Amino acid sequence: MPQSLRRSYERTTWSSLVALALLSAPGALLAQHSHDAHQASGSEILIFPKIDLWSTSDLDTQSPPYERESEAAVDLFATADVKHVRLLGEFFVSKTEHELERGQIGWQFGETTFWFGRFHNPIGYHNPQFHHGAFLQTTIDRPGIVAFEDDGGVLPMHIMGFLVEGSHLFGHLEFAYSFAAGQGPELSDKGLEPFDLLDPSAGAHEPAFTARVSFRSTRRNAPELGVFVNRSDILADRLDVHEVEQQNAGIYGVWEGAHWRVVSELFDVRNDVIYPDGTTGNGDFAHGYAQAEYLLTDKWSLYSRIERTADVDNAYLRLMPGFVPKRELVGAQYRIGKKHVLKFETSEGHASGDDFRTGSFSWSAAFP
Amino acid sequence: VERRVSVNAKTPVLATLLVVVNLCGVTRAAPERVLVLVAGSSSTIAALPQPEIRRLYLGAPVIRDGQALEPLRNLSDRSLQEVFLQRVVFMSERAYEHQILSKVFRVGGKRPATYYASEELVEALRSSPNAVSYMWLDAARTDWRVKVVAELWRGSVE
DSSP: OOHHHHHHHHHHHHHHHHHHHHHHHHHHHHHHTTTOHHHHTSEEEEEEEEEEEEEEEETTTTOSOOEEEEEEEEEEEEEEEETTEEEEEEEEEESSOEEEEEEEEEEEETTEEEEEEEEEOOOTTHHHHTTTOTTTSSSSSOOGGGOOGGGTOOSOOEEEEEEEEEEEEETTEEEEEEEEEEEOOEEETTEEEOOOTTSTTSSOOOEEEEEEEEEEESSTTOOEEEEEEEEEEEEBOSSSOSEEEEEEEEEEEEEEOSSEEEEEEEEEEEEEEEOTTSOEEEOOEEEEEEEEEEEOSSSEEEEEEEEEEESOSSTTGGGOTTOOOEEEEEEEEEEETTTEEEEEEEEEEEETTEEEEEEEEEEEEOBO | OHHHHHHHHHHHHHHHHHHHHHHHHHHHSOOEEEEEEEEETTOOOOOOOHHHHHHHHTTOOOEETTEEOEEEEEOSOHHHHHHHIIIIIOSOHHHHHHHHHHHHHHHOOOOOEEESSHHHHHHHHHHOTTEEEEEEHHHHHTOTTEEEEEEEEEEEOO
């Protein structure tokens, strides 16, 4: 058996075993605590399946759709509490990839949880809020700035290490906080590659730090406002770059009424791209997006999003051809009962010098 | 002129009718109901401010005497559930279900346990000293197994 095939086979087997372990752990805990109804319900297993269909056409050549694709995927999630210890695992499987998205063990101390493992980087609002929970997020596509590392992402979406998070109420004002420190991604020819729990020895991962705080009044329709900073040293496993020193900061806001919601995030990203000869390239840029959602009826909602990037032509983004710096998107969502959602979306975007239009359809669900 | 006199003659009758209709309306208006937060009768949980109750039902840990409180949902009465979500949590049922699912997916833990039968809910409250739930005051007063922790809302239910 060729070495690469063997490695892939071993990785798949190992992944399947870990996924099985993740799903069976809460079941075992249930059995262990079956004498106590309240303890027994201290775990959850959630399954988020989805099917996406999309076609993309090049707006510059006005050619007919040149790319029709589909993806079926399942995100398996399990969590369990045993006294003050909390376990959390998430495994993502699709036709093209399988990845242990999160594997965390935490200690709950009052309103604060101390985590160790691989977790979603609490950078901004969208990434920790939705991630692979397609059913939970309004749109089909994620904003370009928080695209997954293997999908043209330019910021670290996962960190392996320590995370402290919690919230506290001061009168009517809720203050939430997240502090993360660990190993960030590596930069390869394929883009950013986060620490792989199933292949821990792969790649070289340097330190990454993130801090996020947010405020929200507990009164009706009060907005949530947050600020965040991140610092990542990203070693490169490629011939043209040695390392990227990345620092970014941003703000976000979520405003909502009875029938509408607006989410917006702004990122100021500073990159020093260090080349093998020791010279440095400037990779600074700024990105912002705003997304508006309107609940038309009990079942239908409409949404729209605009994404813009300033200073696109820079040393860092030239290394990231998959990044979508500019996009306009409109869509509609139709809910079937409590567990199914259909989404219809069309967008125009720009990446790697090409303008393109995408039409997408998605079914997603959450069980149980 | 004749016509005007005729209208005037009918005025006391109309007024009397209006009064009768009004009185009927008053007697048919929904009675005032009081929504309360309850715990098991042996529980030591003291009064909770409304913002804390909202946070608790949205999945945030709320600690009292070193113990995390456990929120239980009372789905035995449709109007009770609606009033609780609208007046205390400030959300529609759809938005609330989405919110608590999202919270569990993000930070782990579990969604509040749901009870469709009052008897099972009261038993759950009685067996767990850190559990709280909500019910109408008249139901809470007639059951010795629960105690009222806080008044959440007062008004008439359409």
